Amino acid sequence: MSVLSVQDLEVYYKTDRGVAQAVRGASFEVPEGQVVGVVGESGCGKTTLARAIIGVMPKTARIAGGRLMFQGVDLLGLSPREMASRRWRDIAFIPQSAMNSLDPVYRVGTQMAEVLVERGGMDKRAARRRAAELFDMVGLDPGRLRDFPHQYSGGMRQRAAIALALALEPRLVIADEPVTALDVIIQRQVLDTFKELQGRLGLSVILITHDISVVAYASDRVVVMYAGEVIESGATAEVLGRPFHPYTMGLCKAFPELHGGGGTLVPIEGSPPDLIAPPEGCSFADRCPFVEPECRTARPPLVDVASGSLAACRRTSEAEELRVLAGEAGTWLRS
């Protein structure tokens, strides 16, 4: 059973140069009680996607098509007012800059209680109690509620942001790069706490990140985005273990591994296409070492590949061989 079903979502931005197609026909499901990692590089549309789901977009953005089915309701059909009442109560968002979103002149506890009173309809007493409860839940000392934000370290602020997001027991939590700015040890600790809470509360989560290892560590399913499209999705172990799209293959090899040998890393040369004039065919064609002339004529649709995975590539039937080739550095070098 899916909590959220994203169907053919199209989001366009008006820019000085023309209309940028930031999200182009993205589709995926968020199953109940699972963590879905959305991974991609800057400009792939992952943040736009998140903002479309929570209905907070800049004025220049326009949703040009698709549906966002949340518990049987299309979120795109809701009035701004209805959407606002669902936000945070049903769908909570932890923005990328959550760490800096606390007001420096008020105590953290005061700010949390205020939000709980304003948005949660609690009385002051209940709000204070709930804030302490939430702090305890995310592994912060409730005594620190009396502190000011600047007395918190980055990891603590991120925990506070998580606590606030979970305050009204939402069904779906969208976290945009929740650990990106943190040091590795803190990153790991925050992710552990987050994972533990997610399991215990049975939350459904969309985890947006550029870091494939965060996805590998924390998510049950993964959605790989490239140039505004979903190019591969499926169970995390499947997608990262047996990628079917050449981009995913490259991405998995682009990271140095701590314990890995001294082998040479494989860069994916080139850069993503201009989203103001996206190519007619496969958007990865220009960087793909396995490109064929047909790839450039039409956009490959997402097709079933193995055990529930989906990939948007014409050559998924040859994935076995391509994966071997993709492991060799020479394959990706441009002549």
Added chain:
Amino acid sequence: MAPLVVASGLEKHFPVTRRLGEVLRGERPVSRAVDGIDLTIGEGETVGLLGESGCGKTTTGRLLLKLTRPTAGTIRFDGGDLADLAGAALKRFRREVQLVFQNPFDAINPRFTVFRALREPLQNAGVPKEEHPERMRVAMHRVRLPDVEGYYDRYPHQLSGGQLQRVVLARALVLEPRFIVADEPVSMLDVSVRAGILNVMRDVHATMGLTAVYISHDFALVRYVCARTVVMYLGKMVEDGPSAEVVARPLHPYTRALVQAVPVPRVDQSREPLPIKGSLSAAQAQVGGCRFRDRCPYAFARCADEEPPMREVAPGHRAACHLL
């Protein structure tokens, strides 16, 4: 290997905002960004300075390049004390050392073309004009931007992050420096292009025999680019050794936690709890004793009383812990 850079007793303190009580008592509290570093870097060596934000790694890098003045301690470059450098000697030093910046999107004047950006160091160093084209061409080839003419007329905003960082690297290499400090050179780049920059850096070290200090919070990247790893914690070195050794046999409890915390892009990774306590709150360094003791699961009485010195445990592999 002859030593090229020798830092001893290096300290850098920054004044911090004083509270009223401190002002009244006439106290001047400081943050000890770098607090006693002894580091010898051999000619041709590649050293990774590894640590979390606020550990003093960037400040150390800037000190080594004489971009900021140390509070205490000395740095010798090729035998000469950096503190004494002035005039022509300083100019020569500036030709021999270079810095690669974290943010390539701001490292080139937005009003400069790639050509002007590359030419500027040559002009500053007084390299004869006839040599400019060849030197620039060589540098661009080194960073694997062989289509030289295609880039010269472009402005920074017309290049992608990966291309831009290559140009920044080329600009650092155009004077054929002996020593280079790279401060998180790929952390602002997309994953798919990082590998390209890292490979270029590896090649450059190999072909030019360049001595390099690579500053990063990413253990895997340091391991990939550098032969030697120096781990820093709150202004101090806690471990120093060959990268492969440090990863395989970490000596210091902090390094051990780091090694375990580094995420890997695979599903079958360890999910064991980290051997570390609590989290670094507000990064306050205690004076006296081991700085890691609050988070260390093995800390005992001595750790609070006595600061552990760096001790050599295996050839070239040192760490600062009482338990060794």
Added chain:
Amino acid sequence: MPVTAEPSAVRGGGRGRFAAVGRAFALVRRDPFATAGVLIYTVFLTIAIFADQLATHDPNQILYRPNGRVASNLPPFAQHILGTTNLGRDIYSQLVYGARSALIVGITAAFAVVMIGTLVGLVAGFFRGFVDMVMMRIADVALGIPFLPFVIVLSSFLEPSMWNVVIGMALVVWPSTSRVIRSQVLSLRERTFVEAARVTGSSPFRILFVHIAPNVLPLSFVYGSIAVGWAILTEASVSFLGFGGGDTVSWGSMLQNAYASQALSRGWYHWFVPPGVCIILVVVAGFFVSRGFEEVLFPRLRD
């Protein structure tokens, strides 16, 4: 951390050497007020340059009727486009020459203010320390001087002339420009590319004039276009109060003469309305242009 996924708001014309000009044109298309400002300026500039050709009479010449009497208080749209003053001078020609003196005062004053302000701001912001302290304290003193009285006092010390306004502006108005420039320099000098220039061995002067100055010049221009209007307004006020330059015809002196001749109570609108409108037009045009430029520089003001 990778850069944000949202497409940046300013992508238009680029950031190259001439791109600022390109962007200015792009903006002009979008901002009708800035366009109007530029147009008004162009018209007045043309009038000022071709004043000799456009004027029908010498503005100071007293005209006579064929019968030998002074041609005073003639109505407009007869022999004289805007009629004549009570002393028989051609109002239209005065207006045309007034444009010339207005623009001379406006532009030279703006130039002086911007030159001084920019230089002080650059040097103070870049070198900081003692130099900064001294310069900014001088700026504080200058800011404390009441401007109009200062110009009036100045003209009683010096020969009465429209240049007093220019000197007064140069001495008193530069601090507001230099403060803004200075804060801009303070932020620019922390930018990576400035540090990069230092690392590659660029001299401080090279860094200041090659790397920093070009990046603050657009801001100087904003202040310049405001200063033009400011100077013209001041000149008009000074002339109106009767401290203007003797023979120079300016819109301010026209207003002063009209006022002194009780043109207002007598309803000689053709005498005092045109110079008043001209002053408003030029000053407002300056603000429009500067606002437009501000939007190019700080695109966040949009929406």
